[in-house]
Amino acid sequence: xxxxxxxxxxxxxxxxxxxxxxxxxxxxxxxxxxxxxxxxxxxxxxxxxxxxxxxxxxxxxxxxxxxxxxxxxxxxxxxxxxxxxxxxxxxxxxxxxxxxxxxxxxxxxxxxxxxxxxxxxxxxxxxxxxxxxxxxxxxxxxxxxxxxxxxxxxxxxxxxxxxxxxxxxxxxxxxxxxxxxxxxxxxxxxxxxxxxxxxxxxxxxxxxxxxxxxxxxxx
Numbered sequence: 001x002x003x004x005x006x007x008x009x010x011x012x013x014x015x016x017x018x019x020x021x022x023x024x025x026x027x028x029x030x031x032x033x034x035x036x037x038x039x040x041x042x043x044x045x046x047x048x049x050x051x052x053x054x055x056x057x058x059x060x061x062x063x064x065x066x067x068x069x070x071x072x073x074x075x076x077x078x079x080x081x082x083x084x085x086x087x088x089x090x091x092x093x094x095x096x097x098x099x100x101x102x103x104x105x106x107x108x109x110x111x112x113x114x115x116x117x118x119x120x121x122x123x124x125x126x127x128x129x130x131x132x133x134x135x136x137x138x139x140x141x142x143x144x145x146x147x148x149x150x151x152x153x154x155x156x157x158x159x160x161x162x163x164x165x166x167x168x169x170x171x172x173x174x175x176x177x178x179x180x181x182x183x184x185x186x187x188x189x190x191x192x193x194x195x196x197x198x199x200x201x202x203x204x205x206x207x208x209x210x211x212x213x214x215x216x217x218x219x
Contacts, residue, residue: 014047
């Protein structure tokens with residue numbers, strides 16, 4: 001089976017929430033010598049991205065999205081050890097703090113971004129949900145983070161992204177850390193308006209954007 005075919009098989013398994021099919025196809029891909037990151041990007045996250053798009057259009061519902069996320073994680077469990085073997089001699093590409101802002105308890109998109117960043121070679125500290133500005137600042141300082149990722153899934157909590165940036169400025173820490181934002185209601189214009197350094201429309205674009213900000217673009 002060609003690489004494209006087995007990656008498509010993985011993607012389809014994720015979309016249908018079929019754990020067994022995903023595990024079998026992922027094992028097949030690794031046995032064929034397909035690079036772990038290709039299995040992730042071309043198979044696992046490709047599938048979850050399609051599910052996310054359908055969910056956004058109302059063509060799929062939350063239970064189906066959660067099933068697909070669970071299936072993707074089953075595949076990642078198999079790929080992660082292989083990825084770590086390949087990265088044994090590599091230093092981390094950067095340290096990132098990520099979380100959902102205060103007042104917001106949504107974490108599906110944030111979790112996908114955090115996982116993909118980590119699997120791409122970054123050290124990620126996921127603070128979770130409903131995180132106030134002062135916690136972002138405190139943990140970023142403790143972890144010597146180069147990037148803070150702020151997720152907001154509600155129009156009512158978008159303002160908290162700006163609150164974190166303002167808090168960084170007030171603390172005199174804004175120059176030492178990049179701030180990236182994302183979430184369903186967030187846009188490139190909003191990112192510019194609040195003075196963020198970057199905006200990720202989806203998980204893969206978010207990884208590329210962080211790579212660019214830190215000068216670690218894949219090449």
